[in-house]
Amino acid sequence: MNNRFKKLFYMVSFLSIISLLLVACNNSEKTEGSKKAEVPESENAMDEYVVGDQFKAKEExxxxxxxxxxxxxxxxxxxxxxxxxxxxxxxxxxxxxxxxxxxxxxxxxxxxxxxxxxxxxxxxxxxxxxxxxxxxxxxxxxxxxxxxxxxxxxxxxxxxxxxxxxxxxxxxxxxxxxxxxxxWPDYTLAIRTDIVEELGMEMPTTWEELEKVLVAMKEAYPESIPFSDRWEFNSTLNVAAAGFGTVAGWGLGSALKYEEEQDEFVFAPATDEYKSMLTYLHGLVEKGLLDPESVTQDDDQATKKFINGDSFVIGTNSQTVVDYRKDMNETLGEGNFSIQKIVVPGGPAGQLMGGSKxxxxxxxxxxxxxxxxxxxxxxxxxxxxxxxxxxxxxxxxxxxxxxxxxxxxxxxxxxxxxxxxxxxxxxxxxxxxxxxxxxxxxxxxxxxxxxxxxxxxxxxxxxxxxxxKELVLPDPPIKYEEMELEQANLISTPLKDFVGTATYEFILGDRDLSKWDEFITELESMRMQDYVDLANEVYKKQK
Missing domain, CATH: 3.40.190.10 (Periplasmic binding protein-like II)
Structure with a gap:
């Protein structure tokens, strides 16, 4: 074996040993990382503690x-x-x-x-x-x-x-x-069932049917605005969004929505589904069926209109419907009205319900x-x-x-x-x-x-x-690293603020729905696509 070959042989052998050591160390680190965290023995913990046991520490x-x-x-x-x-x-x-x-x-x-x-x-x-x-x-x-x-x-x-x-x-x-x-869903709409019955109509099961009921209420009571909402309209946006195939209001979250067929996230407020929901709600305002003050009035103002009989539909949950009934006994007199929570209406996307356990x-x-x-x-x-x-x-x-x-x-x-x-x-x-x-x-x-x-x-x-209702399962998580999360928040915060304002403007008619493309252009100028791209990059990386 000549000297040149010997040197080459020794170098390859040395590098092989180093590689094996590095692999061993790496595997050791992975093994250590997968171990259950060690917990110091606690003298006062129960020695045997299983499902069904009453916990009691050995000492106070x-x-x-x-x-x-x-x-x-x-x-x-x-x-x-x-x-x-x-x-x-x-x-x-x-x-x-x-x-x-x-x-x-x-x-x-x-x-x-x-x-x-x-x-x-x-x-x-x-x-x-x-x-x-x-x-x-x-x-x-x-x-x-x-x-x-x-x-x-x-x-x-x-x-x-x-x-x-x-x-x-x-x-x-x-x-x-x-x-x-x-x-378990809690938020929906409360409706004056006595008025619905008086008009000879059925309880609405879709947003389209609700609009027909509101039209009939307006015709029978021209001085009323049938639907005057509370919680700055955030609850109704949230519950309506599922039926329109989007997210909004209290449920806006990251403003991203997972599309299963494409296996990627999209910016929900820029979709046709979001536009469809806004178009429907603006139509209610335009026809005098939805109170424009719903997005600005405080809860007391909205509640007062409902319990005084100036409106017939309002957002509610299991507790507030009890409060409405109690207050209306005083304002309208017990036996002179009836109200109930209605099943959240379905929309173009179907009878869908979002939520979490x-x-x-x-x-x-x-x-x-x-x-x-x-x-x-x-x-x-x-x-x-x-x-x-x-x-x-x-x-x-x-x-x-x-x-x-x-x-x-x-x-x-x-x-x-x-x-x-x-x-x-x-x-x-x-x-x-x-x-x-x-x-x-x-x-x-x-x-x-x-x-x-x-x-x-x-x-x-x-x-x-x-x-x-069919339950909409939660979107897959996007597990940002610290710097990625900071970047996502930096972009998304002004984006979501802008969406919140524009949503109300579209509903009230202050922003024309015919200029939807201009709205999309504004979102793009605020780096909407960078936000979506980052989310999908992180999502695909974690997969």
Whole structure:
């Protein structure tokens, strides 16, 4: 073997060894990354904790928690909720109480400064995103093996497709969402059924049929504007959008919509479907059927028109329809009217319904993983927010004190307890006086539990929606990396602001629909295509 060949041989051998070492290191890193996060052993956690177990720490513990304080049922440290929770779980909660109006801002400040409590509830999907890069909140998906009730519901209720939307570019999610067994719609339209019957018409099932009803109402009551809306029209835009095959209002989100056939995202407000929805709504305004003030008036103004009989249709949910009825008993007189929630009308795209099985949920501070009782904390959160028993407790309270069960297992509030009109003669409120059914704990659960506090009217609405609507599954997630997310937000924020203004202008006629192409040109000048291209690039990369 000559010297030149020897040198070449040794160099190739050396490089081969280096390559093998690099591959081994890389594989080792991947293996390490796929391991379950290690959790320090907690002396006070339950040794055996499975679905159906009542969690109780071995010794009395205290965990810090952020609390969103609702002005209608302010926090009271003497609530039965707090007392009973300690009795059942051996856990004290050290509350940082923040007014609901300041909650999001205060939560952000506490997390950013490193002073956040360990348990951070009342966080809606997406609100955790700003805290991911800093490492101040826990990648909780690494630890859900210690939360049997959470895992059980994810599997039984087929929650995984919805969790996908929470995962970040590292494949982890940082929020424990509230979870419902089924998608449940709440917002729709309330309509004066007595007027519909007076006109000899059927309840509308499509937007086209609704327009015919509004026309008849206007002809019979020329001084009225049949449809005067609240919530700055955002609710109606949201519920109407699904039937028109688009997204809008409260449901605008990123303003991107996934097109399955093309396997790509489009900018929804630039589509023919969005234009079709605006054309329909503008037609209602032009014919005097929809109040132009719907996009600007406050809720009290809209409600006043409805309860005084100046309008006959308004946006509603399960609670506001009860409020309307109560107020109208005073203004129009009991027995002189009838109203109900109608099934959301279908549109050109069909009888479709958007929605999610996820609710607001809980973030865990990254500091928690260093707490010697971290495992006990996870067991506590798992029991209170995700077990059947914990969810029933947070919603209904203590059996034989705040509620009883009849022979059929139906829950009934005790004689002196009222909640959302279920027991009007009750002198004490379930949330105000006892702390139950509040926004920090009581959300998510089985459909049976959800329906347990609904009126028969609301259950009929839910069943009708379920029986007549096809659920639109959530779009696949776009898992931006930090810099990509910053770029997407930079472009999308002014785009969506512009869309919001232009949407109202088109509906009211201040912007002519015949000039739709000019609207598209303006969107393009604001880098709409860059935004869409970035989204599709990230989506295809993650696939």
């Amino acid at each position: 513990l205290t965990f810090s928690m952020l609390f969103s304080d609702h002005p209608n049922y302010p926090y009271d440290k003497n609530w039965l909720l707090i007392e009973e929770l300690k009795e059942r779980t051996n856990i004290n909660l050290e509350m940082t109480v923040v007014p609901m109006s300041d909650y999001a801002q205060k939560r952000s400040l506490l997390i950013s400064s490193g002073d956040a409590p360990l348990i951070i509830p009342k966080t809606y999907p997406g609100e955790e995103t700003p805290f991911v890069a800093s490492g101040t909140i826990l990648p909780i998906s690494d630890y859900v093996d210690l939360m049997p009730n959470f895992k059980d519901k994810v599997e039984k209720w087929e929650i995984e497709p919805f969790l996908e939307g929470l995962r970040k570019d590292d494949g982890k999610y940082y929020l424990l969402p509230g979870m419902h067994e089924n998608v 996820l609710e607001n949920g809980v973030m865990i501070s990254a500091k928690a993983k260093d707490d010697p009782n971290f495992e006990a904390l996870l067991q506590f959160v798992d029991w209170l927010w995700y077990s059947d028993e914990g969810q029933e407790f947070a919603k209904w309270g203590v059996e034989d004190t705040t509620y009883t069960k009849n022979d059929d297992g139906k829950r009934v509030l005790t004689d002196d307890v009222n909640y959302v009109g279920l027991n009007p003669n009750g002198t004490k409120a379930l949330n105000v006086d006892f702390g139950f059914s509040g926004g920090n704990f009581a959300y998510g659960g089985t459909t049976e539990l959800l329906h347990s506090m609904f009126s028969e009217e609301e259950i009929e609405f839910q069943n009708a929606m379920r029986d007549t």
